[in-house]
Amino acid sequence: MTAENTDPNAPAPSDFVRDIVAQHVAEKRYPKIVTRFPPEPNGYLHIGHAKAICINFGIARENSGQCNLRMDDTNPAKEEVEYIDAIVTDVKWLIEGWADPYLGFKAKGSTPAAQEFNGLADYHIAAVSPTEIAHAEPFFASHYFDQLYNYAVMLITKGQAYVCDLSPKETDEYRGSPDRPGRDSPFRNRSIAENLDLFARMKAGEFPDAARSLRAKIDMAAPNMWLRDPLLYRIRHTAHHQTGDAWCIYPLYDYAHCLSDYIEGVTHSLCSLEFTDHRPLYDWVLENLNLPRPLPHQYEFSKLIPTYTIVSKRKLIQLVNEKIVTGWDDPRMPTLSGTRRRGVPASAVRRFAIGAGVTKFKSVTEIAVFEHAIREELNGLALRRLAVLKPTRLVLTNIPAGEVIECTATDNPQDENPTTRPIHLTREVFIESDDFAEVPPPKYFRLKPGGEVRLKYACIIKCDEVIKDSAGVVTELRCTADLTTRAGGVNVERKVKGTIHWVSATHCIDAEVRLYDRLFTVPEPDADGEFLKNVNPHSLEVVTAKLEPSLKGATSTQYFQFERLGYFVVDSKDADPSKPIFNRTISLRDTWAK
RNA sequence: UGCCUGAUGGUGUAAUGGUAGCACAGGCGACUUUGACUCGCCUAGUCAUGGUUCGAAUCCAUGUCGGGCAGCCA
Structure with a gap:
């Protein structure tokens, strides 16, 4: 158990994101605080993800909210089910006993329901708790493909998205560069009817990969590169691990993510710093769709990168x-x-x-x-247990072979009333090679020729003789045990500088x-x-x-x-x-x- | 040279106009049947220059330095 979940007086973490959430709670801006952890199932979760998990679940926990686990699976080319299972296992492991009551899943197989909210059409998917509902699964962006498609049609109908025939290379050239504005695509001003027709045919599979794309009509001269008519959909004739062959067009992150957040009722979409430039696009999509419920907002924070490790x-x-x-x-x-x-x-x-x-x-x-x-x-x-990693044989010459002296070892001295177990001292034991030095360095507390040391939980021993092989390697230490220094013995209080661990040579495994x-x-x-x-x-x-x-x-x-x-x-x-x-x-x- | 974003001890982080604090790391010491744990002490910091103010890490201006952005990846 840790301070973080047992000490009610432990101060809740305070940071700029939590300050924002606290303000929204005070304003009653949302009916409930909902966050999400949205990995792409294209690899295993690592220590860097742990930070995102802790922030998202932590905020849900502190506000009696909810944190959805969502697979951000909009790119079937890179994703595998193996990763989905591993991600679920890892997330559950990390939050167990801490934030599991706040984990949001959805009913297995459920998709967003069409509903009316304040007189406007809306899509929403409800969360269930996997601890209460047996048939629950994580959220999947891919389970919103129908709704995402409908929203795209809406954008086209409003004249805010168009089908572009530029090749990937041409699209790149038209985009310009950070210090140079881009140029409008020649397909930018297609009629709404033509865009609708073309987009439907993209979905129907009439065109090969990358032949056309759906783009947002924003501003090719925007200083922010992500606003230069970003792609919303690409054509990719690839099977998806969730939707099979149902689709050959797939939404891109910037389009799918904000809408997935909205559909799930996410209020605070927390991500890492590199998405800061995407935030205006996140807002643009949501603000242009006439959505009736309060919109989620994105906030960015820095990643956790430990030294001596790779997190990529x-x-x-x-x-x-x-x-x-x-x-x-x-x-x-x-x-x-x-x-x-x-x-x-x-x-x-x-x-x-x-x-x-x-x-x-x-x-x-x-x-x-x-x-x-x-x-x-x-x-x-x-x-606590005794184990010898690199053994050196030690013979207690005053203990007869076959005699077994029972000693009592403590399981964990940190416990208030620690439990104990018996361990057995015998004539022959193993000690750690490092715990003997024939020529000890200065301030060496452990065993040396003629020196004394305590065998933990047993007694003080004295090294009488060092046996070496022809190569000069120590093969055996011959010692005498002072049994009066055992627990309960008359000389138990006698102090020596060093205490070392050991195991019985006849009882060990x-x-x-x-x-x-x-x-x-x-x-x-x-x-x-x-x-x-x-x-x-x-x-x-x-x-x-x-x-x-x-x-x-x-x-x-x-x-x-x-x-x-x-x-x-x-x-x-x-x-x-x-x-x-x-x-x-x-x-x-x-x-x-x- | 465009846009976004940031800068507090070695490292990470707090102080939201009012005593620069905490943790890790490092050093010294006490305790110790784990050279652990625990405890005590110490070392060390507001990027720079101006301005506002009784008072600035905090507000303003300018500068410096760092990170990010030009995937039909997320």
Whole structure:
């Protein structure tokens, strides 16, 4: 549980978007605050999307409103159903226990209903809650294609849209450039009747791809490029994952998005900065259609870009296709599925995304902020366990072989009344190789020849002898255990500087442990456009670790802290009961290593 | 050279004409059967120049620097 959803006194985030919403609420401008999260199903959601999700769902949550999940699927060439399923899973995961009551879906198969509002024709589609209605699905822009078509006919009838026969290349030339006005298309002044006829025939499939387009008639000399008679529809003889072969003309983003918002009753359409130039077009479409209900408005904020990561679908796809990672859900990927598999709790992602704030300043957020959020969440959630990643054999010469000394270990010292479990001290144990140094550096607290250290939850031991092989590698440490320093023993209060973790050599289990590190070696991997050369060749190290036996049967829904090492989780994909595999989510903070 | 948009410690963000605060990072220390956690202390900032004002990060002007825009992508 996190402060964000348990502390009623925690101040709600404050930012310029929420200020605007608050003002609209005070003015009673809308019957209900409705936002939306509208990904295109052409890739997996990543940490950058988490910010948009948190803002949109957060505002819905704070205002008892609603946030619709909508597939912005107007370009069938780039989209796949695989992505739709993944997006739904990821969004539900991220908001679960936080904003799920505010998630808006629609009844499965429903399309916008024609209604009359204040005496005017209108289209509207109602939301349902997926937690209450079994047959619910996300919204889809493609489910509004009929209505969008009708609106386009309306624009044509008003003389505000026309069919243009210019080729893509010619259209480009006619558009001019930022510092040079464009020229009117020779087809700009076709009669309304001809436009209506041509548009109907475009829909009927009479023309090949890109032979004609429907354009808004605005201003070819506008300083804003997006107002130079932007395309509304293009011809594309391609099947759509939702509508099949029903359509061969598809609306473009600028036309479909604002109307989709309107049809759903969205009030605040929040998007990232690069759409700022599109806002006048968003408004133009809505304002020219005689729509009876209050219009939505668009507000822009900056994206969340962490250091040492890439958040560009195109580039993430490249990492997958070039097999630099094992897939979209590789634990090194900044995708939500990768992050989840890595062992990061949704609450940590939210804490990070919300903490980043909402501004119009293009910023880069240090990954350390995310790492801190992960540790903070996991510190409260993770069960402590003992595990040795790189084992060194240690023999307690004063404990007879076969003797088992039961010790009590704490599951999580952060709990008010922590539960415990038994662990077993035996003659032979494994300790971390790093926890012994034959020639210790200055201020080394751990085990050294002749030195003492405490085995956590057990007793103080003294290193008597170092056994090495012919190559000089340490193969065994021979020590004596001072059993009077055990819990309950007379010398339990005796202090030594170092405490190290260990597992019994006779009771432990083996497991594959995947040690992940940052995927990139530099803070801004794509600064020069060549992110592939900045891939960290050591982003994954696989070891066979020795684990305390209570870890047997662990599942991927449990978070663990291997004491003194870091946070770990069972890999949700590759592990099975006979083959335990753990992912290191993140190491513990280590002020000594610095 | 067009339009849009922005600039507060190393990073992110707050202060909405009235003491520049918070978090991360960094440093020092305390505590510690995790060199974790926790706690205390410290370092460090309003792009520039003018103006309005008793008072400016905030308002105005000019400048500087940055980001975005010319897909039949979203």
